[in-house]
Amino acid sequence: MQTLILPCPAKINLFLNITGRREDGYHELQTLFQLLDYGDTLTLKHRTDGELNLISDINGVNSEDNLVMRAARKLQCLAVDIPAGADITLEKRLPMGGGIGGGSSDAASTLIGLNQLWQLGLSINTLAEIGLELGADVPVFVRGRTAWAEGIGEKLTPIETPNLWYVVLKPDCHVATVEVFSHEQLTRHDSPIKIATFLEGGTGNSCEPLVRKLYPDIDKALIWLEQFSPAKLTGTGACVFASFKDQMTAQAVCAQRPNELFGFVARGINTSPLHNALGLL
Numbered sequence: 001m002q003t004l005i006l007p008c009p010a011k012i013n014l015f016l017n018i019t020g021r022r023e024d025g026y027h028e029l030q031t032l033f034q035l036l037d038y039g040d041t042l043t044l045k046h047r048t049d050g051e052l053n054l055i056s057d058i059n060g061v062n063s064e065d066n067l068v069m070r071a072a073r074k075l076q077c078l079a080v081d082i083p084a085g086a087d088i089t090l091e092k093r094l095p096m097g098g099g100i101g102g103g104s105s106d107a108a109s110t111l112i113g114l115n116q117l118w119q120l121g122l123s124i125n126t127l128a129e130i131g132l133e134l135g136a137d138v139p140v141f142v143r144g145r146t147a148w149a150e151g152i153g154e155k156l157t158p159i160e161t162p163n164l165w166y167v168v169l170k171p172d173c174h175v176a177t178v179e180v181f182s183h184e185q186l187t188r189h190d191s192p193i194k195i196a197t198f199l200e201g202g203t204g205n206s207c208e209p210l211v212r213k214l215y216p217d218i219d220k221a222l223i224w225l226e227q228f229s230p231a232k233l234t235g236t237g238a239c240v241f242a243s244f245k246d247q248m249t250a251q252a253v254c255a256q257r258p259n260e261l262f263g264f265v266a267r268g269i270n271t272s273p274l275h276n277a278l279g280l281l
């Protein structure tokens with residue numbers, strides 16, 4: 001029976017501009033999704049009896065609500081010719097609600113992996129469309145390239161970023177993306193910028209002033225990290241990050257973080273290890 005062991009890399013948003021709000025409540029944004037070589041691991045084992053089981057549960061999330069199962073169910077509906085079942089194991093490393101796309105990346109690896117395991121023959125474009133129904137951050141992981149993004153995060157232009165190391169820190173709090181996006185004090189009318197403007201010096205994260213105010217622990221983490229290198233919020237938080245030219249410096253900074261901060265060091269990468277493993281790029 002075939003088994004796939006797949007990486008689910010994290011992302012950080014190197015900047016985040018909110019340029020408007022659509023009628024359905026979703027926000028138009030501009031961001032740069034930087035993929036990281038750090039993430040969860042997903043194991044998919046084909047079952048020929050058509051049953052889908054998520055073997056490893058994650059705290060506080062019902063099995064059927066897990067983005068992995070939601071992604072698997074979507075593909076199962078499209079598998080008419082074969083008994084599409086799987087035993088799924090998810091090894092979580094990425095903190096939940098961190099703004100580093102853990103659930104979205106898990107979902108993307110599930111879509112890509114089951115498409116292969118069940119030999120569905122769906123294109124990356126189709127998988128990205130299915131992924132978008134699960135979350136705005138899923139398509140970038142399905143496409144597997146560090147990318148400039150517009151729309152609600154699904155209009156992607158691959159971009160090569162410099163080879164940098166990132167320290168990512170998470171204070172002991174959980175930010176609900178929906179709370180930040182529905183907050184009356186969120187800045188929603190940034191002027192759109194061009195890729196070149198970002199590359200010349202970048203801009204910040206429009207959610208950051210509000211999130212710093214709502215979550216003092218995130219504010220504290222940013223102040224701490226700023227001592228070493230310019231620090232930013234990723235997505236709507238709760239993680240913050242800063243870049244370093246070499247791994248040793250990044251590791252030295254991460255090692256001296258205050259006890260209350262979870263942290264890791266990761267290399268910024270231009271292509272996803274998932275796509276590299278499956279020969280998709």
Ligand SMILES: C[C@](O)(CO)[C@H](O)COP(=O)(O)OP(=O)(O)OC[C@H]1O[C@@H](n2ccc(N)nc2=O)[C@H](O)[C@@H]1O
Nearest residue numbers: 025026027104135136137138152153177178181235236
């Ligand atoms: C902030 C980012 O992390 C940047 O990468 C993402 O845009 C969020 O992506 P995500 O977690 O996959 O978001 P979803 O699960 O699709 O949406 C969660 C909630 O965030 C809000 N949301 C999300 C993305 C977006 N472009 N506009 C929004 O207003 C919506 O209220 C939505 O109900």
Ligand SMILES: Nc1ncnc2c1ncn2[C@@H]1O[C@H](COP(=O)(O)OP(=O)(O)OP(=O)(O)O)[C@@H](O)[C@H]1O
Nearest residue numbers: 066067096097098099100101102103104106137235
């Ligand atoms: N496989 C999964 N991993 C993590 N969270 C999941 C998963 N499946 C469902 N969830 C739910 O999704 C919520 C958001 O999780 P996730 O870790 O993707 O947040 P995030 O890093 O803030 O994502 P993003 O950057 O895409 O906004 C969790 O609080 C949890 O309730």
